[in-house]
Amino acid sequence: MSTAVEVVNVARRFGSVQALDGVSLTVEEGEFFGLLGPNGAGKTTLISVLAGLTRADTGTARILGHDVVGDYRAARRALGVVPQELVFDPFFTVRETLEIQSGYFGIRNNGPWIDEILQHLDLVSKADANMRSLSGGMKRRVLVGQALVHKPPVIVLDEPTAGVDVQLRQSLWKFIRKLNRDGHTIILTTHYLEEAEALCGRIAMLKAGRVVALDTKQNLLSRFAGLTVRLVADRVPAAWQPRVLRRDAGTFFIGLDRYGDLEGLLGALRTEGIGIDELALQETDLEHVFLRIMSAAGAAGAAGNARGAAR
Amino acid sequence: MTRIAGAGWLTLLYKELLRFWKVSFQTILAPVLTALLYLLIFSHVLEANVSVFGGKVPYTAFLVPGLVMMSVLQNAFANTSSSLMQSKMNGNLIFILLPPLSPLELFGAYVLGAMVRGLVVGLGVFAVTVFFAPSLLAMPHPFWALAFALLGSAILGSLGLVAAIWADKFDQISAFQNFIIVPLTFLSGVFYSIHSLPPFWQGLSRFNPFFYMIDGFRYGFFGLSDVPPAGSLAIVAGCAFLLSLLTLAILRSGWKLRN
Numbered sequence: 232m233s234t235a236v237e238v239v240n241v242a243r244r245f246g247s248v249q250a251l252d253g254v255s256l257t258v259e260e261g262e263f264f265g266l267l268g269p270n271g272a273g274k275t276t277l278i279s280v281l282a283g284l285t286r287a288d289t290g291t292a293r294i295l296g297h298d299v300v301g302d303y304r305a306a307r308r309a310l311g312v313v314p315q316e317l318v319f320d321p322f323f324t325v326r327e328t329l330e331i332q333s334g335y336f337g338i339r340n341n342g343p344w345i346d347e348i349l350q351h352l353d354l355v356s357k358a359d360a361n362m363r364s365l366s367g368g369m370k371r372r373v374l375v376g377q378a379l380v381h382k383p384p385v386i387v388l389d390e391p392t393a394g395v396d397v398q399l400r401q402s403l404w405k406f407i408r409k410l411n412r413d414g415h416t417i418i419l420t421t422h423y424l425e426e427a428e429a430l431c432g433r434i435a436m437l438k439a440g441r442v443v444a445l446d447t448k449q450n451l452l453s454r455f456a457g458l459t460v461r462l463v464a465d466r467v468p469a470a471w472q473p474r475v476l477r478r479d480a481g482t483f484f485i486g487l488d489r490y491g492d493l494e495g496l497l498g499a500l501r502t503e504g505i506g507i508d509e510l511a512l513q514e515t516d517l518e519h520v521f522l523r524i525m526s527a528a529g530a531a532g533a534a535g536n537a538r539g540a541a542r
Numbered sequence: 543m544t545r546i547a548g549a550g551w552l553t554l555l556y557k558e559l560l561r562f563w564k565v566s567f568q569t570i571l572a573p574v575l576t577a578l579l580y581l582l583i584f585s586h587v588l589e590a591n592v593s594v595f596g597g598k599v600p601y602t603a604f605l606v607p608g609l610v611m612m613s614v615l616q617n618a619f620a621n622t623s624s625s626l627m628q629s630k631m632n633g634n635l636i637f638i639l640l641p642p643l644s645p646l647e648l649f650g651a652y653v654l655g656a657m658v659r660g661l662v663v664g665l666g667v668f669a670v671t672v673f674f675a676p677s678l679l680a681m682p683h684p685f686w687a688l689a690f691a692l693l694g695s696a697i698l699g700s701l702g703l704v705a706a707i708w709a710d711k712f713d714q715i716s717a718f719q720n721f722i723i724v725p726l727t728f729l730s731g732v733f734y735s736i737h738s739l740p741p742f743w744q745g746l747s748r749f750n751p752f753f754y755m756i757d758g759f760r761y762g763f764f765g766l767s768d769v770p771p772a773g774s775l776a777i778v779a780g781c782a783f784l785l786s787l788l789t790l791a792i793l794r795s796g797w798k799l800r801n
Contacts, residue, residue, distance in 0.1 A: 284639055284800055304642035312640055318633035322561050334553025335641035339544045377637065382543075 234296065235260045235385050235416035236281065241290035242440075243276055250276040251287070252440035258418060258433075260295075260384070263411050265431030265448075266420040267521060272437040274420045275315060278389050282312045294385055308336065311383035313375050315390045319362040325349070326358045329376055336381040348376045351406045368399045375403065379410075386410065387418045392426065404430065428517040436524055443528040448517070455520045458487040460496065463509035468499035477522050481508070486523070551647035554638065558655030561625055569659065573617055574666040577609045581671050584733060594735045595766045603675035604760070606668070607687070608732035611694065611759040613667045615752065618660030618695035619723050622652050622702030623715050630706065639800065645793035649703070649786070656699025661691060678763050686771055687762025693778045694755040698723070700782075700789045707798050726752045736768050751781045 236258040243251040251273045258264045266274050279285035280292050283299050283306070292299045297306040320328060329348065333341035349355045352372040357365060362373065371391065378386060388407070392400045408430070411417045421427055427434060427448075434451060436444040444451060459476065462483045467475055477484040487493060493512070500507060513519075562569040585602040594604045629635040638648070672678055681687060705718040730752035736744050747753045748769075758774035761767040767774070793799070 282640055284636065286796060286800060304644070307640060307642040310640075314633075314636055316633050316636075318636060320629075320634045320637065321632070322564055331553055331557050332637060332641075334556070335550045335638065335643060337546045337549040337642075339546060339549070341543050344543055381641075 233260055234258070235262065235294070236264075236418065237291075237293045237296075238277070238281070239291050241277070241280055241287045241292055243273075243280065243285060243287050245276075249440050251280070253290070254437070254440065254442055255290075256435050256442060256445055258385075258416060260416050261411070261414055263408075263417045263430055263432050264419070265427040265434040266418060266437065267424070267427055267434060268420075268437035269525065271439075273440040274437055275389055276440075277437070278312065278387050278418075278420070281387065282310060283307060308381060309384050311378035311381065311386045313378045313386075313388045313391050315393070317367060317370050317374070319365075319370050319373065321361070321363045324359050324361055325354055325365070325373055325376075328362060328373060329380055332377045333380040338381055341380060344382065345376075345380065348379055351409075352376055353402060368395050371395055372399070372403070375406075384414070385416045385418070389420050390422060391419070392421065392423065400426075424518040424521055425516070434517075436521065438525055438528045441528075444524045451520050452515060452517070455515055455523050457515055458490065458493075459513045459515065459519050460485045460487060460493070461509070461511040461513060462507065464500070464505050464507055466505060468496075468503050468505065471496060471499060476519065476526065484519075484522070486519075548647075550641055550643050551651045554643065554648070554651035555654050558621070558625060558651060559658060562621055562655075562659050569617070569621070570663055570666055573613050573663050574670060577613050577667040578670050580609055581605060581674060585674065588733075592734070592738070594738070595764065598766065599764055600675065603678055603763075604735070605733065606671045606675050606678055607760045607763045608756055609671060610664045610668045611691065611756050612727050612732045614660040614664035614691050614695050615698045615727055615755065616723065617663040618656040618698035619702040619705075619719065621656040621659040622699045623706045623709075623719070624702075625655070626652065626703060626706035627709060627712060627715050631712070635799070645790055648793055649700075649790055652703050653696055653699040653786075653789075656702060657692065657695040660695035660698065664691060681763050682765040683762045683771075685762070686775075687759050689775060690755055690759040690762070690778060693775075693782045694752075694759070697751070697755075697778070697782050697785055700785045703789055704785075704792060707792060726750055727756075729753075730756045731768065732756055751777065754778050 234257055238254055238256050241251050241254045242249070254273070254277060266277070268274050276285060280287050281294065281299060283303050286300065294306040295309045297309060299306045323331065326345065329345045330341065333345070349358055352375060354369065354372055354376065357369060362370065365373070375391060391403065395403070407417060419427065419431060431448055433447050435442050446454070462485060463481055464483065465481070467483050467485065471485060474486050475483050476486050485496065487496070581602070585605055589601045592601045594601060629638065701723070705715055709715045709718065729747065730750050731747065736747045736753065739747065754769070754774035754777045757767045757769055758771045758778060761771040
């Protein structure tokens, strides 16, 4: 297997903001790769560098071995990008939009593939409708279609399901999964962590322009194996304060290593006379891994983590 | 599915043509009507009072090529500037930035689109104004006129591209248009021969590249001009060449487009 995407030490500064601060990562061909991070972590900037929409200050990026600046034609031919913003050209119909996008890649007579795309994205009935008349979800589908007109081996989706209804989300993932099975490499950024958990094989987490974690989903989950208690109470026993992962008003998320630890927590609550309003026990999921990594990276030593995690 | 390497720019050119064609009421008919109004008013007011080229040419006949060229220039500018600006503002410029189109291909497609728009509007203006001066149909030097129309529209198409790359909002585009393009075209001899101006203004006009475009274009219709046409052609071709280099350099640098 060869390398689909290779990012080496990419940095990019916008004014006083260091959007990317030495990011390195590699995605192999055929992977379903997740790129996670809070808003402003640099996910979209990294995608823009890959797509040639933004130039890196330092570092290099390659798509299937083609440098995104030096060999941009081959790099862009290999890449399909679904942008985050819901953009469209109001002058054209859905079919015209897809035909024109094919044409930009030098592709003529793309009718059969466009028909297939329209079918998979459930757009057949809208093929001759003007882009302006489509709903937000429909426009999102056309954006996905536009990214696929040239059958790119590498597909990048920048939060494709933001603001999309459940039904479309399901059908979209079915289609993306099929593309992945057919050999396309998929890179996905999303805010829905359960989505990344369900789809991605390997995940990179970004924070403040740095890679703070980069591993397979299984390793990430087992690295933080354990349980989380969701507790609604006035306060948390003093000894348990350090184990609070996150606090949401009166709701505390407390990390446990095993079920046995629960007894200790209940004992401490009883000793300090804290009443329990609500208590729930949850298995570790990606969201908790994400929260733990983000809060750890927020503390000192973030840089060390990033360097260690990046390959 | 047929992949033709390097054919992407033809689609961009096609899209540029389709864009203005789909709103031709506004992009073709409106400027033709404006030019017709200019002709009706100015020729009515000035025909008896203004003498051009030593009285060898009636004023209305003199005015028609000026209006044609003015429309060619203004519409070439309007096409690139509004197309790129709309794409920037709507965010759909990304559809052009993602494919493997080179700076030269982007430049070629946008500027050719602008030239076609300029020439189509110019032909439209000529078609409705020539009734007022049928003698113009006997053009002694049509290829001179064509050369100036092509170079002039290329220059304004490039300028429109630069203006739209530079501008962050529509306001700045209309400032560029109203404070630079319109004054330079109006003061270039569309409505008068510069020999009718006082010496100072005549001298100043010679620094206006638009003057050479209009004067050279007019030569194609009358075999008469304020300055020798070969010199004008050299100046206009030089401007077109330099501006093309500048525009290409800007596109290559990615300034404001791939920041």
